[in-house]
Structures are given as structure tokens and as C-alpha cells.
Amino acid sequence: MDGEGKRGKAVIVGGSIAGISCAHALTLAGWDVLVLEKTPSSPTGSPTGAGLGLNSFSQQIIQSWLPHSKQQQLLHNTTIPLTIDQNHVTDSEKKVHCALTRDESFNFRAAHWADLHGLLYTALPSDIFLWGHLFLSFHVVDGKGSVIVKAEVLETGKVVEIVGDLLVAADGCLSSIRQKYLPDFKLRYSGYCAWRGVLDFSKIENSETITGIRKAYPDLGKCLYFDMASGTHTVLYELQNKRLNWVWFVNQPEPEVKGTSVTMKVNSDMIQKMQQEAEKVLIPEFVKVIKETREPFLNFIYDSDPLEKIFWDNVVLVGDAAHPTTPHCVRSTNMSILDAAVLGKCLEKWGAQKLESALEEYQFIRLPVTSKQVLHARRLGRLKQGLVLPDRDPFDPKLIRPEDHQELLVRNTPFFNDVPSSLGLIPSGCL
Template identity: 70%
Template sequence: MRAVVVGGSIAGVCSAHALSTAGWQVVVVEKTTGPPTGSPTGAGLGLDPLSRTIINSWLPPQHQHTLLNNHTLPLTIDQNQFTDADKKISRILTRDESFNFRAAYWSDLHGLLYNALPPQISFLWGHVFQSFQVSDDKKSVSVYSKVLETGETVEIVGDLLVAADGCLSSIRHSFLPDLKLRYSGYCAWRGVLDLSDNENSETFVALKKVYEDLGKCLYFDLGRGTHTVFYELLNKRINWIWYVNQPEPQLKGNSVTIKVSSTMINQMHEEAEKIWVPELVKVIKETKEPFLNVIYDCDPLERIVWDRVVLIGDAAHPTTPHGLRSTNMSILDAAVLGQCVMKWGVENLDVGLKDYECIRVPVTSKQVLHSRRLGRIKQGLVLEDGKVFDPNMASPLECKDLQQKYMPGFNDVPFGFEDNSYK
């Protein structure tokens, strides 16, 4: 059996691994012309224990327990705090010291997964997806892509089409043309400050004095109607995100990243000085080429499988980033898909795909909605009950909702993945 995966990001690479492990031939169609050497629109991410188990199963056996750790840093603490904009003093709201994630740089993780792909997987760089057509008997799919180098259109026929083409998925649109993404009410300034060439950086030393657990802590810093997220990545790189409430910007092209001007960046720096402690402001101001993401999600989908076409990752469940679920959901989507098609076999592929849908839709739906609520809490937006979370006045009980471990399905393991037995 042959699968055609549209999209060569982390969701697509994970799909290739999982389906290859299940005995499938895999072709990946990706519009960019080669593997990323940097990550201009993707920065840091957090990997949960199950995702790490799955990734390790795809790595060379002799390196399974070292490669991933060598590319990541531990995140053992989940801390939420409130910063008084006037006094520039921070106070801890809640702290979980049993947090068991690891921090990775997007391009580091992508490179690790891509380089571990079995040689029989065909990865077609510079192929822009155009369209697809399901055969009359619903047993095969023809995918058409444009080759950037030559301009020709090629046809790839497979028994399964995996749509790993992101939150603005054109494949999803063909089945759900009226589906609209939901603007969250805020955008996110993002950046990575690379201090790897400066062992004695004053910025890094000063930041460590204020945020003593940097290097093992996921920091959420809440202000009034705004919040930042930051943590250290491998090689003294500080990943930061700052969420700002604003009207929905006008998007151009098929991207949720806005092109920013020097004027916009300078205005952002001025606003940062009004809210955050000087040490964090310095990190923001010294970051080269910060970028701005428009934050969307969508109401959970009731189905993610149509005949021989299956959605995976952000194409299946666009989500806000507050629950650290996007990458982890993509990895688990791929692994469950691989397990289901292997369990039911070629003769019962339709049943296997429906099984995948039945396993993933309930849990990802809850996680999307929980992440949405978490974002509204931390941004001081009105909640379903009409209330607004005030970090300066919140009770300890109210602050507990800020912790990552209360994400639905946080510790749930799908059937077939128990006791780290996934292979």
C-alpha cells in the first residue's frame, strides 16, 4: 500500500515514520525546496513523555535514548507568575515541579526526524500541492503537484492521502468549504535570542538572576490583559512569545505570519518597557527579526476522514498554543494512524481509518477547547461565565487552572501505547 503525505513539516515527517513502520510505501510532497536549516516562522516547542517515547521508537536503535535528549533541554517546572507593570515586581501564582516535558527548537526536531527517515521513503522537495482526485471506486487517490524547478505538473497515485498541510489546509477546505478559522482576539510576537556565541552574556546573566530556574522551567508571565511565555532552548537560546490583544489583522497569502516593519518592532519594544521587567525587555529588544503570528483555532471537527483521505496535525485540529499541544497532537495523530492501519490491515483499511478518527477526535476536541479557554484566561478576556481572570486578585484555587497538567487527556494513553510498549 502506498500513502501520499501532503506537507513535510513535523506532522508530515511523523506520518511518514508511522506509516513506514506499518509497512507502507510513503511519498511526501513538500513545497519548500529543501530541509530547513533555520526556523524563521517556528521557534520553540515542548515535548511530552508520550511524544518522546514515540519519537525514540523511530530513531536508530543504538541512539534511541540519547539523540532526542541531546537535541532538547528538560522542562521540569511549569510556573505561572504575575508581573506588576508599575512596580516591575513578579509574584508566583502557581508552580508545578513535576512537569515532565523537554524543550526543542523546531528546526532541530524536524532535522532529527527527517534524518532518521528510512531510505525507502520518497521526499519530494519543491513540489507545490495543486489538487487531488479520489477514484470512482473510492480505493485510490491521485495527487497533483507542481514541480517548482521545471514548472511541470506531476501525478502521484496512492491508496491513502494524508493531509498534513497545516491549519489553513486546502485539502480540508475541499471537504469543509464553509469552515472558518476562529480569531482568538490576540496576536503573538515571537522570537529566539541566540546567545550561544556569548558565554558571558550580560543579558543571560541578568535574566538568570531574575528567573533562577531558567534552563528547566517553562515560565508564563501574566500582566493585565497580556502574558508572555519563555524558556531556554539548547545552546543558550531564549525562546519567547508575547501575546497582545488586538483586532484581527488582514492576512496575505496562505500564512498566519504577518510581515512586520521596523516601526512595528519599535512600537512593540516601547510597549514591552511599560509592562515587563527590564531583564525580559532586554531579551525582547536584542532578538533579531522577531515575527508576529495571528492566533487562530477552530471549533472541533466531527470528522477527519473521508474515504481514503485523512487529516492530521493542525489540518485536523487547529489550536491555540497555550496547552503545548499542537506538535504533541501531531506526533500522536501520526502514531495512532500507523497503529490503526497496521492493526486492521490492508483488507480493512476503511475500518482502520475510522478507528483512527474515533480515537483522536474526542480527545483533540477537548484539548482544543481547553487551550482556547486557557488563552482567554491568561489574556484577561471574557470567559463563558462572563467573568474575567485578574491575576492580581485571583485565589489559589482559580490559579490552579493555569497549570498545564489540567489539560484534558494530559496523561491519557491510547490503546496500544500503554506502559511505553509502543513500537
Template identity: 60%
Template sequence: MGSIPVVVGGSIAGLSCAHALISAGWRATVIEKTAGPPSGSPTGAGLGLDPQSLRLVCRWTSDPNFLHAATVPLSIDINRVTDSKRKVSRTLTRDEGFNFRAAHWADLHCILLRALPPGTVVWGHQFLSFDVSNDKSFVVTKSRVLLTDEVVEIAGDLLVAADGCLSSIRRHFLPNFKLRYSGYSAWRGILDFTGKESSDAIVGVRRAYPELGDCLYFDLATGTHCVLYELKGKRLNWLWYVNGPEPEHKGSSVTIKAGNDMIQKMHEEAEKVWVPELSRIMKETEEPFVNVIYDGDPLPCLFWDNVVLIGDAAHPTTPHGLRSTNMSIQDAGILGYCLEKWGLEHLSMALEEFQTIRLPVVSKQVLHSRELGRRKQGLVVNDQETFDPMTATREDSLQLQQRRMPYFEGKPCTI
């Protein structure tokens, strides 16, 4: 019975996993509930890829143009403080050895998908449940075909849960695991400035942020912070984290569509806090939306028999260390490496090694991201005094740098 691993979830972790399995000499079927690949209005927003993830994506897609066609360099990591009264900013830290690249989620998804053999992803299939055979040699999944309402079974030697931060497969093993509300939400948006390169807004923002196109800017004010960077295709990506009680939203999504009143209020607040060049970019952005920010405490393990968790299912994280997509890609890379090394006959050894390599790395990275977010939002970290960028010492400010992330250089997960 079954010789193809079944992957649930066709986002970045699931598609990366299909590539890693194929590179390891296996095959893969990916079950995805959405009706088809994202099309029309762009789905998602920006993300930062580290050198290890970039290498893996280039290897899987055999696309030498990927870097230049879809990404923009983020060589510099800058933290600045904004004096909200005077509307001026100054640099707190500057790291010129950052070496990430920025991509749009939909571009990365499209590149990964295009490079897979046709038919790898079965769209419009909502995974419902699974059964592990008594001898643990295979797993049978049940999914509902959303178009016909028919329930179909797909069997495999291995079930990979890449079904995101609200994973139902994780819930099966860890029913008491709860996502932790961070204490803040993020306004997010992308300004497409095609044809508006010479507008006052774009000329102004380039003057205020002269290294856009090569730099990841963090602006901090007391109790809040913002992120700004450029994406391929004349797009500016921004986020603004705002402290507050947990907003009400549908349990199946962490994204909220904002109404006009909410957006208007956000614009007014932005004008009070940020330099005018940044609040102008927020104002000119169509359809900004809100992400409620959650993470989860590190899991005790990443696999049970022949079911393994990867990506956000395995380690929901806050975005401050730019880890969620990178961890997903690297989970997939390491899983492929372990499966190739041990083969199907030693599946449990492969999963054990996967867990031994990845669990310490992802656990530390999730907790560090949590701390970083709390520090930047002026929230208490480890019972210490809160961080205020207006009065912070040089040593305190250095804690904000991305390179403070555990395993920043990629070891020991480099293949």
C-alpha cells in the same frame, strides 16, 4: 494501482506520519511544496514535547541521543504575576511534575527527516488536487513541480492531509470551515546568546528566572501574558501575546515580518509591562516576528473514504496548551497503530478506529487551549468574570496549570 500512501505536507505531522507508516510495515511518499529541507538561517522557533511524543520520536528515529542532543528539560511549569507598576513578579502556581522537554522546530524537523529513507519526501511539489477512484480503492493526486511547472500524478491507497492549518484538502470536504481569530497576536523571538553568557542581559535574566533550563515560565500581567524558556544551543525562546483587532496579513501565512517601527514600539510597550530583565531579552533579540493566533472549532470527522486529516489540518489550535506539535505526532502514532492493526484490506475500519480514538481527545484539547488563552489574556470565558492575575484566588490560578489539559497524562491515546 498504488500501494504507497501519499502524505501532503512535509512538516512535523507529515514526517511523523511517514515514520508511523514505515513502522507499521507500509511505505510513504510525502509531497512538500518548499524547495528543500530548511537550511541556513534557522526556521521556526521553540516548542514543548510531552512524554508520549518524545517516546514516539525516539522510537521512530532509533536515536538514543535525541533527548540530550536536541532538547532541554521543562520539568517545572510556573505561572507568575507581574506587577507592571512596581516591576516585580511573584509566583501564582508551580508544578514540578511537568515532565516536558523543549526543542527547536528546525532541530525536531531535521531529526525526523534524517531518519527517513532517502527519497521519502518529494520537495518542490505543490499539491493541487486529488481524485478518489470510483471503487474507493485508490487516490490520485496532482502536484505542480515548482522548478519545471510540470504537473505530475502520484497515486496511493490512502491520502493523508498533513498540509497545515490552512489545509486545502480540508477545504475540499468542509468548504465552510473558517479559522477563528483568537483576539490576539504573539510577538515571538529567539535570543542566541552564544559568546554572551556573561553579559548583563543573560546574567540578569538568569537571576530573575533562576530555573531557566528546566522550567516553562509564564508571566501574566493584566490582560496579557508572556512565555519564556531555554532551548539547546544557548538560545532563549520567548512569546508575548497582545490583544487587538485581527491584523491584515497574506492569506497563505499566519506569520508577519515586523518592520523596525513595529519592533521599536513593541520594545517601548514591553518596558512598560514586564520586569526589566525580560524586556531586555526582547530588546536584544534579532528579528522578532509576529504570529497571528487562530484556531478552529472541532471538526465533525477526520476522514472521508480514503482521505484522512492529521496535524494542524485536522485541528488548528492556539498554542497555550503546547498541543499542536504533540497532537500531530500522536495523530501519526495512532494512525500507524490502526493501519497496522487492520491492514490495507480493512482500511475503513482502521480510519474509523483512528477517528474514534483521536477526535474526542483533539476536540477537547483545542477547546481547552482556547479557554486557557482567553483566560490568560483577560478575555471573557463562558460568560464568566475575566481573570486578573493581580487579584486572582489560588483556585482560579490553578486553572492556568498545563496539567489541567484534558488527557494530560496521554490516555486514551497512549499506544
């Protein structure tokens, strides 16, 4: 709220983690918010999505958003610690692997997407969410005093107009809002896709599959495992409530992306072929986990060269709309949460009457950081997938060099422990 007492109104397009984080941060900054989301209702309690990692500062930010100690405890109860970042090398011919690097001061926590989303959603007033509202278009009113957003109510087909002071684009890597300002923008295909899945082992805890994977990866429950073979790598870690989150990255030509998602629903033939290919390169214990996972899905992995701007007039980009990134530095969700927190503090500092100054400061703080992190994640992904890099030979797990070891660690991501000075107002008890 500014010196004249005017409350700003923000319209947030997108109700995933980035959008819901902005709803928290902007509400605490004294703004009124509305969140437009095309899905018909909150996904709370659903098996939607997969695993993600929260760094220590994201955990602290989330704690500052939760109003009661009981809710703060829920963050701890819905996540499990990831205190170790470990890289393995797999011999695909002998079907064995060995440890390569180990960082025992990792200080992340693992969450399921739906669990984190549900926690953040239930801590907000339900009336700020407009579910089943498909964003159509927007225009900034002359003089930059307000922005008018059009959305379709999917249940009725009615088109509604919503007026706000600020439009927050939290509409993902394929952002249609970004496209209006950058019509020639195109995502950059990484050269590989990712098979992903979550295995619920609550009813097979003593099975050969689970005892085998725990023997092969003995620190499951506290470790983020990366396993590299020739031209590929995997990710494995445990989630709360007896679930295993796995990812398998596969080099392949760019697929045809249809619609507004980079996730593909797959059929049984595709799954069977994927499982057969996994048997050729992965250790048997990992293959069994893949085979027992219901409804695995396929992500196309994209990023983009860093943008030169992330706001125009009273429109601002956050999350994947601002910085599409590959997942190898475990940054995407953490970037979105930090975007929201910084944006909220800038808006609180400058007030609705000095919106341009607030957005300039947000861009000044976040753009240099996210740009370097996106490029580092791109490099790390290409390294682990054995793809060409301009300054070195392709990575060969069989010829691992000592100088390669440190390059594989997540903590070498630029600004890994960076805390923006603008966030100094977070309650000290949360830090």
C-alpha cells in the same frame, strides 16, 4: 500490510512535524510513503521556527521511531528538560513579578523546531521526500480504491500526478485538502497575536541581559515560565545551545491574513513599536531579551471549533489540519505526533484492504481527545489574556483568587497523560 500481502501507499501533503511524523509511523506500519512539501529543500540546520515542548509520551513515540541507540541519544542531546511549569504575575506599574503556581513534575523537554525536524528527517530514507512540490489538487477514484494527487514541481513548472491508496493531509491549519470537504470552514481568531523570537546568547552569556534574565527567572534551563500581566501574558524557556525562546501575546483586532501562513514577516518600524509597548507592561529583564533578539516574528493565533469528522473516503486529516489549536496547553506538536502514532497503529492493524475501518478507528480514538484539548487551550488563552469567558469575570492578575491557581497549570489539560490503548505495541523499552 494486510493478509494478502498488499502494501498500501500513502501520499502525505506537508513536510513539517505532522507530516514527517506520519512518514515514520506509516513506514513502520508497512506502508510505502511519499511526502510532498513545497519548500525547496529540507530545513535541517536552519534557524527556521521557534521553540516547542515535547511531553513524555511524545518523547517515547519519537524514540520508537529512531532505529539506532545513537540516534535515540540525539533526541536527548537536542533537547533540554522542562521539569517545572511555573506561573508568575507581573505588576506592570512597579515592573516586578512574583511566583503564583509551581508544578515540579512537569516532565517535558524543550526543542527548537528545526532541531526536531532535522532529527526526524535524517532518520528516514531521503527518497520518500519530494521537496519543491506544490500540492495543487486531488480526486478520489470511483470506488474509493485510490486517490490521484496533482502537484507542481516548482523548479520546472511541470505538473505531476501521484497515485496512492491514502491521502494524508498534514498541510496545517489553513489546509486546502480540508477545504474541499468543508468549503464553509473558517478559522476562529482568538482575539490576540503572538510576538515570538529566539535569542542566541552563546556570545553574550555573561552580558547584563543574560545575567539579569537568569536572576529574574532563576530556573531557566529546566522551567517553562508563564508570566501574566493585565490583559497579556508571556512565555519563556531555554533551548539547547544557549538559546532563549520567548513569546509575548498581545490583544488586538483580527489582522488580514494573506497567503497560506499565519506568520507575518515584520519590518523595523513594527519591531520598534512592539518594543516600546513591551516597556510599558513587561519587566525590564524580559524587555532586554526582546530587544536583543534578531528577527522576531508575529503569529496570528487561531483555532477552530472541533470538527465532526477528520476523514472522508481515503483522505485523512492530521495535526493542525485536523485540530487548529491555540498554544497555551503546549499541545500542538504533541497532538501531531500522537495523531501520527495512532494512525500508523490503526493502519497496521487493519491493513490496506480495510482502510475505512482503520480510519474510523483513528477518528474514534483521536477526535474526542483533541476536541476537548482544543477547547481547553482556548479557555486557558482567554483566561491569561484577560478576555471575556461565559462563566466568570475576566482574569485580573492583581485580584488573583486561590481557585484560579490550579486552572493555570498545564497538567489540568484534558487527557494530559492519556496513552491510547492502540499504542500498546510500542516497544516496552521505550515506555
